[in-house]
Amino acid sequence: MKIFSASQMRMADEVTIKSEKISSLELMERAASQIFNLLHHRLQGAQIPIHVFCGIGNNGGDGLVISRLLVEHGYNVKTYIVNFSENRSKDFLVNYDRLKEIAKEWPFQIKSEEDFPTVQYQDMVIDSIFGIGLNRPLVPWVTQLIKHINNARCFTLSVDIPSGLYDYKKPDDAEGVIFADVTVTFQLPKLVFFLPQTGGYTKEVEVIDIGLDRNFLHQTPGIAELINKNEVVPLYRSRHKYSHKGTFGHCVLIGGSYGKIGSMVLATKAALKMGAGLATAYVPECGYEVLQTTVPEAMVITDSDDELEEINLDFEPSAVGIGMGLGTDEKTIKAFEEFLKENKAPMVIDADAINCMAKKPELLEHLPLQTIITPHPKELERLIGKWEDDFDKIRKAQEFSAKYRCVLVVKGANSLIIYEDQIYINNSGNPGMATAGSGDVLTGMLTGLLSQGYDPIRAAVLGTYLHGSAGDLIAQKNGFEALIAGDIVNNIGQAYLELFRQPQQQEQKS
Ligand SMILES: NC(=O)C1=CN([C@@H]2O[C@H](COP(=O)(O)OP(=O)(O)OC[C@H]3O[C@@H](n4cnc5c(N)ncnc54)[C@H](OP(=O)(O)O)[C@@H]3O)[C@@H](O)[C@H]2O)[C@@H](O)CC1
Ligand SMILES: [K+]
Numbered sequence: 001m002k003i004f005s006a007s008q009m010r011m012a013d014e015v016t017i018k019s020e021k022i023s024s025l026e027l028m029e030r031a032a033s034q035i036f037n038l039l040h041h042r043l044q045g046a047q048i049p050i051h052v053f054c055g056i057g058n059n060g061g062d063g064l065v066i067s068r069l070l071v072e073h074g075y076n077v078k079t080y081i082v083n084f085s086e087n088r089s090k091d092f093l094v095n096y097d098r099l100k101e102i103a104k105e106w107p108f109q110i111k112s113e114e115d116f117p118t119v120q121y122q123d124m125v126i127d128s129i130f131g132i133g134l135n136r137p138l139v140p141w142v143t144q145l146i147k148h149i150n151n152a153r154c155f156t157l158s159v160d161i162p163s164g165l166y167d168y169k170k171p172d173d174a175e176g177v178i179f180a181d182v183t184v185t186f187q188l189p190k191l192v193f194f195l196p197q198t199g200g201y202t203k204e205v206e207v208i209d210i211g212l213d214r215n216f217l218h219q220t221p222g223i224a225e226l227i228n229k230n231e232v233v234p235l236y237r238s239r240h241k242y243s244h245k246g247t248f249g250h251c252v253l254i255g256g257s258y259g260k261i262g263s264m265v266l267a268t269k270a271a272l273k274m275g276a277g278l279a280t281a282y283v284p285e286c287g288y289e290v291l292q293t294t295v296p297e298a299m300v301i302t303d304s305d306d307e308l309e310e311i312n313l314d315f316e317p318s319a320v321g322i323g324m325g326l327g328t329d330e331k332t333i334k335a336f337e338e339f340l341k342e343n344k345a346p347m348v349i350d351a352d353a354i355n356c357m358a359k360k361p362e363l364l365e366h367l368p369l370q371t372i373i374t375p376h377p378k379e380l381e382r383l384i385g386k387w388e389d390d391f392d393k394i395r396k397a398q399e400f401s402a403k404y405r406c407v408l409v410v411k412g413a414n415s416l417i418i419y420e421d422q423i424y425i426n427n428s429g430n431p432g433m434a435t436a437g438s439g440d441v442l443t444g445m446l447t448g449l450l451s452q453g454y455d456p457i458r459a460a461v462l463g464t465y466l467h468g469s470a471g472d473l474i475a476q477k478n479g480f481e482a483l484i485a486g487d488i489v490n491n492i493g494q495a496y497l498e499l500f501r502q503p504q505q506q507e508q509k510s
Pocket of ligand 2: 059127128129130131158159160161162163
């Protein structure tokens with residue numbers, strides 16, 4: 001599913017108004033009535049106090065429509081106008097008058113802290129203060145109002161985006177943003193819902209289709225693509241009856257050092273479980289017996305005793321995964337450099353191989369085109385330097401990717417796959433996957449896909465999704481805490497099957 005910027009959303013709005021020959025007011029009515037329907041369906045007329053906080057722009061206008069419909073259906077509603085500006089939008093004003101016509105109680109004006117209403121824990125709040133139009137810091141009393149609403153800790157529904165969130169940078173005050181239980185957002189999800197610094201402002205996201213112009217949505221490239229099942233199914237390549245193990249390549253996993261051979265066991269097994277035809281593990285001598293015993297399907301080549309000092313392969317691999325438990329000893333860096341100069345096969349670079357490159361950036365010059373690099377945030381920082389906020393991080397990662405023509409898989413709650421100006425946001429996975437060895441499994445999985453001839457961007461997107469999906473299958477059975485990396489490997493088969501099990505519901509998960 002595409003993600004648009006605020007200006008693209010505004011453009012979609014305008015195009016729809018022209019192509020459908022409807023007014024912006026009608027579009028607002030259509031969008032906001034859908035939120036009302038959702039609420040009505042769940043509340044079934046319950047008489048809990050509902051506080052609707054409306055700004056003075058179109059997000060506020062949406063709030064006024066919801067208020068009116070709630071009043072018309074006999075709900076216990078209080079409407080507030082948050083007067084942060086005199087510049088009221090046209091459609092706000094029309095809906096303001098419409099509400100006044102039918103409501104017994106006129107909207108209450110909030111102009112300063114003295115006007116703040118009491119909101120109780122058992123009440124409900126509809127947050128329609130700011131939408132995607134927020135473009136500068138809030139005046140202090142509006143920040144206070146947001147904190148006042150948050151303090152009530154009552155059920156809060158944000159319209160389109162939690163108020164106080166920009167769609168292009170982190171908030172000025174981390175506490176000056178509505179903490180929403182659910183955000184009902186129009187037509188397409190917003191990037192902020194999936195980034196570590198801002199994703200936590202809403203527990204759930206529901207995307208509602210408000211019928212914006214299909215052609216425009218289809219033809220306009222988004223700023224990012226959210227990856228759910230629907231997006232990855234077309235990436236899967238089915239197998240032919242007459243294929244043989246040579247068809248699926250012979251990959252090599254390189255890494256391991258004394259005490260860190262387990263990472264290689266996980267990665268090697270994962271590559272095979274993903275469908276690589278053959279896999280060789282290249283490890284120091286100390287890893288030989290461990291690998292032969294725990295992954296009998298793999299072949300093993302060994303180097304010196306406790307860490308790698310040389311990488312000499314006696315075959316041309318179809319793909320390489322390197323870095324798990326590798327260490328960053330000078331001799332290992334040298335071996336890695338020599339290997340990079342020789343190697344032509346597609347690669348996945350992880351963990352200590354990333355740290356080796358951070359120590360010796362010249363290594364980056366030798367990467368094969370579209371090498372996949374899979375850093376966690378600390379490793380990423382070693383590659384691209386510090387960032388201001390998540391948006392700056394993405395920009396810097398894009399520049400890095402363009403400079404070295406590499407695919408970055410930035411690991412996190414929603415891993416980002418970045419290739420030059422393309423951004424994919426993985427939407428599978430869960431907090432249980434923040435566990436030792438989870439990254440080693442991912443590297444093995446991506447190597448397994450490259451081995452079968454998947455191109456690197458497809459491999460990165462499909463592999464990251466399946467990794468998260470395998471984790472989700474475990475969490476459904478065992479919960480988050482007991483999830484360990486070996487279970488992810490064991491569920492790769494189920495994750496493949498899950499791709500084709502049932503069509504996905506039109507529902508978003510944040
Ligand atoms: N896209 C669609 O298809 C549809 C969109 N719809 C809805 O429209 C919403 C966007 O509405 P919006 O553009 O009127 O902006 P909104 O967020 O209400 O802000 C209001 C104005 O406040 C101002 N302002 C900004 N920052 C400020 C600050 N710190 N302190 C004070 N003032 C500040 C700024 O105006 P400025 O003063 O800069 O001229 C801004 O314009 C969207 O989220 C969705 O809910 C639906 O109705 C239908 C379909
Ligand atoms: K809002």
